Amino acid sequence: MSNKHHRYECLSCESGFETKAQLRGHLNNGHTDCEPGGEVDLTDPEYYLSRELSKLEFNRRVLAEATDERNPLLERLKFLAIFTQNMDEFFMKRVGGLEQQRAANITDRSPDGRTPDEQWRDVLDMAGPMLEEQARAYHDHLRPALADAGIAVLDYAALSSDEQARLDDYFESSILPTLTPLTIDSAKPFPHISNLSLSLGVLTQQPGESDATFSRVKIPKNQPRLVQVGDDTRYVPLEQLVAANLAMLFPDVDIVEHAAFRVTRNAEVRRNEEIAEDLVQRAEEVIERRQFATVVRLEIAESMSERMLDTLLSHLDVDERAVFGLPAPLDFRDFDQLLDLDRPDLTVEEWTPQPHPRLSRPRHDSGGSIFSEIKREDLLVHHPYQSFEGTVQRFLDEAADDPNVLAIKAAIYRTASDSKVVQRLIEAADNGKQVAVMVELKARFDEENNLEWAKRLEEEGIHVAYGTIGHKTHTKTMLVVRQEDDGVQLYSHVGTGNYHSETAKRYEDLGLFTASRDIGQDLVKLFNYFTGHSLHDQYRELLIAPGNMRERFVELIRREAEHAREGKEASIVAKVNRLEDPEIIEELYRAARAGVDIDLVVRDICRLRPELAGVSDSITVRSIINRFLEHSRLFYFHDDGAGRYYIGSADWMERNLDNRVEAVTPIHDPDIQQRLRHVLDLSLADNYNAWELQPDGSYVRHTPGEDEPIRKTQAQLMREAQE
Template sequence: MSDNAASTERTVDLSDPEYYLNRELSKLEFNERVLHEALDERNPLLERVKFLSIFTQNMDEFFMKRVGGLKQQIVANVTDTTPDGRTPREQWEAVLEKAAPLFERQAECYHEMIRPALSTAGVEIVDYDDLDYGEQTELDAYFENSVLPTLTPLTFDPAHPFPHISNLSLSLAVLTRQDGESDPTFSRVKIPQNRPRLVQIDDDTRYVLLEEIIAANLEHLFPNVEIVEHATFRVTRNAEVRRNEEVAEDLIEMIEEVLEERRFATMVRLEVESDMSDRVLDLLLEHLDVEDREVFRLPAPLDYREFMRLTGLDRPDLKLPEWTPQSHPRLTTRRGDEPRDIFAEIKRGDILVHHPYHAFTDTVQRFIDEAAHDPDVLAIKAAIYRTASDSKIIQSLIDAAQNGKQVAVMVELKARFDEKDNLEWAKKLEEEGIHVAYGTIGYKTHTKTSLVVREESDGVQLYSHVGTGNYHSETAKRYEDLGLLTASRDIGQDLVKLFNYFTGHSLHKEYRELLIAPGNMRQRLIDLIRQEAGHARDGTDAKIVAKLNRLEDPEIVEELYRASRAGVDIDLIVRDICRLRPGLEGVSENVDVVSIVGRFLEHSRILYFRDDGNEHYYIGSADWMERNLDNRVEAVAPIHDPALQQRLQYVLDVCLADNRNCWEMQADGSYVQRTPDEDEPVRTAQETFMDQAEDAIPDANI
């Protein structure tokens, strides 16, 4: 490094807020990229419908969690600033301002692009008023027989309090007037969630929204009165209901109380149909305790989540080609042959699985299931953060216990929005005599790890799985994730320590191979980054590549800035939140940040450090966020096998070369989507991995 560069490095204050992007606004940037997939006419029509629905789901969760948390801080008079220099109120105001045009663009996308295109393709979303008499009569009969009995109109008057509005429920606000009365009466009708939202007309691919059918039949709910007006609305409540775990007498009881309190939590958003009258809106504002700026006036329909149902139509011409996850080449001989002995294969050499390109059922799920039924297996331990509603992993663990094996399961009760399901799984496991840990005080357990203890001729062998994704068979078809199956004694012994912490109370700080948060992970990552910076200062080519879901931790960002200024070439593949600003003169010229948004949710974490040729590769559960490094139990495993290292490098290279689904981050936090030049072939990372999985040669050493 030159004297001038060294001088510059000493004078720049890398903690200055100007070098950090806001976490919440960065998340909205990601959601905007998701919405773009619905707008992008290069995508098949039903793929665009899918992203229209996903955008709604993402924004719902964002308001429940992030906006809810900001409102809590505002009410508590918190004025501490984030690394980018904003108070909670300033963040809240900025988020609401940025979110409004996104919702408007979503509505415009549906009305001006998606709906007309669906109609042209023979899939019509029809207004009730546009149906002929016979069709209306048929739908009215459906209403009377199948919908009306489920409805409960709730009126607000001197005899009835204002009704409770449940989170994310779609409702009709109805004003009625009796003869002789001057002021109308307000009633709320909840659109039932146990009835199809898209009501099919005859056996055709024509649909009417349920709320329109209900609105057309309000006289059955309010007979002998004048229907003055009606309009749909939808509320979002805060999901950030927290309890002090340190003083909780019972973790299960605490989780049950949190779930109950969410039902009545404060409002964080009110969506209303654009033609709702001011009279009705003022009433909602008064009784729902929301401010004008938290109201989003949008053309109906509100809530596009149920439009995901259309993606199930048998219309291959409107979809991407179906993808079937493939068998792993190490675990099969030739197509159609019997699978190989999974424990013998793992013992022969580490195996790297890549979902959804490799089938979860034939790899990780098979690993647990065969262990459950293998007479030589002594014990199975697993950490469950999220799993499928009909989880075969859970059933395999139950089978293992019934087969006389020692089974211990860490079920994280605090996994957001999965608390209820996890609580039920935990109780079911306990009923089978399985040792269940419900979580750890002060931390969420986010590791994706399992351990099989097996008696073999040469002694007790430990088989481990360390992954980046959950033990969830359904999300494994839609999420891109990696996992390591290994017979490494050192990794196995590290997992023994970790599982002893789950069922005991003492967390180790030193491990042979694994990086564990909140133990050795943060310092080890800092050491690796600083080591690269040292190589760069010595004139050696230095390189860091990190594939993450989120990069938020200020300390890690500052270390990356220092490494960049020292001359380290840094490539970051960050799916959504990223605080770091690339391309800043004198700070981050050597940093490139990209994000990939495609048919699968990019979810794997891969780390690479060149270390002057002594290359280090890691995969695991932890993002570079303060919560992951300090407040969650995470596990990251090194990959030592040269063939597997080569495979990880290939994954990183393919992602960085993507010119179809890849977005390049700008210094201001905005993103620009890559497009291939005229004479350049289209390179799509996810399609490349699918093609390769289909063409894989059995026994390939990965």
């Protein structure tokens, strides 16, 4: 019998219920009042959202911050630039990958039922209006608001003749010598257009002739994109200044047309790792090949003629569906130049990470040593609320100088170009410590930086492992071996974020310092794998991928489902960057059908469809977008009141659980557990910066009710750090 008029429905038997509680009771009783019916096929594509479209939905939420008038004006401009960067990476990585699959005639369907070609088409259909929305946000909202605030981004044509003359003089003396016009003719092939470069296409004619010649002028990156007009906060885009002076570049010809364009190239330039002589060679090849990869997107000024566009299409080999005509300017990344203006009235209050309360002053029982403090009790750090320099960097600083430290081992996925972390590792080796470093050369877009550091470390005599064949190493782990009166002690750091001093100021991350012998021994096994060749699958405490992590997460989810079937309280709360793995989603669906309450805080990609009656009606999914990038991975399982907590580097994605080396640590200290619960509760209560995922894949922003207090997760954590 069908009960379509009821709000909640058991998909196994189509029994209908008025309330969620009635449905849950029905499920908990094993469908005893069901009429005959089969089990729900939880692999059905209807239960999965598109990974690619979900990522675009995240970018849409980022763009919403640029139009949110609750944000200070320059903060809104920052999000406009971030949106450009996010879309660039999306096309380079995700669309680039789809292009490769299409070229290889791959027709396998994703969990949501789409072929690569269907995904590619859907992505382009969704991305186009979003790029247009970004342009409208700038022209209709941000640019007028900036002008009202005394920061004017002007058109060259709007300047007075005197102002134009002064800028023309500046162009001739400072810009013109840096430009190199490249023209197509019988002796000159079409020039290579570098990835993400902004260019002017120029059509010229000889006087009295009808044929036009195409030239490309690259807008230099080593010059300010916004050229200041006089001493005021008035600016003209550099490409407009170049366009106004094209006669200096192309004398004695008629300039028929000029228009800006921008090329995005595929970043998925993989090669078979098994045939690479070593990972260093492979990294160098990836860096080189990426510059010449296929074009996956062409952005053009909407004023560009069909004649010029046809020239670009014929030489760039890009599909017309991947061409986006937009109002100038193209590329808002460089507009963050305005963020350096001294306008505190237009920005969020600057945040200074605070000292950790347990490390900010010497304790009589620890002697001021970070090792004594960790040995006394596990220590949780939360960035950027607490200082990276005063916690992680201090841990390494003391280890490098401490005569009792025997060895230091670290896994580096990304680090700053002027990394103090790497410098201290070098100094530790100079001080006689045994130092081993795993440097991941496959960290996308950081290959060149990591390669340089790896070579420097090797030159200093440090043991360097260059990642592993077949797996990208993504762990955020460090181990210090120290000789003490009671024997050799192991001090471990397991975190969710990279050893990167700059991103630690902008990314929200968690880290555990512990003197646990079991966790230390697990890290010994893990680091031996980096420098050896065999990966263990048995660990005392840590969840390691691709070893025991997937199995343990599935076990923990199933245990909650079993408790729910027994009528016990059962709940799961997880905070991750992405939820994509079909097996984990299927287990969460089963747990929800058993009656488990599941609250998920997922920053961007989420394939799971929440609040589907009889499948995921007890699952909520939230996303928090604010000044800091939510980056920590934190898991809670009620476990019949035992309360199990975990933090680490892994998202619930297939690549993290199967194809990357990841580490997640349990948290046993009751005080730290309480603090982690507080972080989760704040995230679930946020009514200002939180968005809620709908079953159709769209998101709705939470707003406080008329008499409801405003609850902001990050603002509250900043207040607590200061207190």
